[in-house]
Amino acid sequence: MVGQNRLELLLFGLETSQRYGINVFKVREVLQCPELTEVPRLTTSVKGMAHIRGETIPVLDLSEAIGRRAIPAEEQRKCFLIVAEYNRRTLAFLVRKVDRIFNTQWDQIMPPPAEIGSENYLTAVFELDGKLVEILDVEQILADLYPMATDVSEEVADKTVRAQAHEYHVLIVDDSAVARNQMQRSLESLGVKVTSANNGKQAWDLLRGMADKGVDVEKSFLMVISDIEMPEMDGYTLTAMIREDTRMQRMHVVLHTSLSGGFNVSMVKKVGADGFLAKFNPNDLASVVVNRISQVRESQ
Structure with a gap:
């Protein structure tokens, strides 16, 4: 499926x-x-x-x-x-x-x-x-x-990273309000700007609308972090549509899910995602973003 x-x-x-x-x-x-x-x-x-x-x-x-x-x-x-x-x-x-x-x-x-x-x-x-x-x-x-902490450890993001984080913008996509809030609080504690969408269709409409207006979407967002299971359009389909659009096909996409199981890693690769993240650990989430910031800065 x-x-x-x-x-x-x-x-x-x-x-x-x-x-x-x-x-x-x-x-x-x-x-x-x-x-x-x-x-x-x-x-x-x-x-x-x-x-x-x-x-x-x-x-x-x-x-x-x-x-x-x-x-x-x-x-x-x-x-x-x-x-x-x-x-x-x-x-x-x-x-x-x-x-x-x-x-x-x-x-x-x-x-x-x-x-x-x-x-x-x-x-x-x-x-x-x-x-x-x-x-x-x-x-x-x-x-x-079982309330979960959203604070990011200093070991994951040091002062240098936090000083640079405000330059970057992350799009998070999840149908669960609590998941969106958890991710947003964690990323904003790094200093990263965050835009959220409630499902894949809403995220796709946002990205396509920006591209239609001539915005360089690939440069506008550091990355997209999307849930897999969502109403109207799931994360697999969102990723596939991003990859099919030449205006944004190089966007860095990480899929995350509360679904457990080793099949996830191979499945996200099939649709062209750049990585997989299991929900929810603030340090794991922050590490993915910090690593992406490092990749971008090294390529500049």
């Missing part, structure tokens, strides 16, 4: 008839909920730990995490665990039911309506059988449960 703007979603349900979706590539396995081991915790939505295939994995009640009714302890064994990998962390989501795998196109996946505001856990929606399926912003959910 790489470069074809396609994805597969695992559909599941919580406490109502509303259906939700999660990218299949994030899912390691689905199983009946085993007996959980309770642990002292700061948040009640973490229900305990499950011992699965030699690993001890935290279990998150997804209903409670998004502000809905928690699944009672006596009903947990009737529910399912979706074991997934996000941002270098393996965890299991406790859900009421698992439906099926649905194959679709990213251009059929739409951002949530702006009218619902920003205080929600939705990252996208799509229509199936006359009803809306909601794709949850799991990164926002996890960020609320």
Whole structure:
């Protein structure tokens, strides 16, 4: 599916008839909920730990995490665990039911309506059988449960780099508001100027519009750092379109994703990206930008 703007979603349900979706590539396995081991915790939505295939994995009640009714302890064994990998962390989501795998196109996946505001856990929606399926912003959910630092270590960027950083401009592309904010805070702490786009289509429209006005896009941006999975246009397709346009085909593009797995490195090369970055570590992100600044300065 790489470069074809396609994805597969695992559909599941919580406490109502509303259906939700999660990218299949994030899912390691689905199983009946085993007996959980309770642990002292700061948040009640973490229900305990499950011992699965030699690993001890935290279990998150997804209903409670998004502000809905928690699944009672006596009903947990009737529910399912979706074991997934996000941002270098393996965890299991406790859900009421698992439906099926649905194959679709990213251009059929739409951002949530702006009218619902920003205080929600939705990252996208799509229509199936006359009803809306909601794709949850799991990164926002996890960020609320496990806040992450965005400070960049002095060892990654010294005073010399920080003094030069203000000369450079980075375009970041991500459908998750929390991911955009994390990246923006980290890069701005370096002194780099940042422009953000909510998905690949918005980024492409920006780049193409600048090029149509005669702007040298390759010189305007130090690099593009784009998420892979986004509504309307994914990062693979965005990269392929940049490479096909002679006005910007030499732009430095790094794809990043919360998807774990070794396949990512080879896949980003197939579409012509210059690198791959796993979400989210501020020092790793800063290192990619600092290295690119060094490359540019050495070539001048």
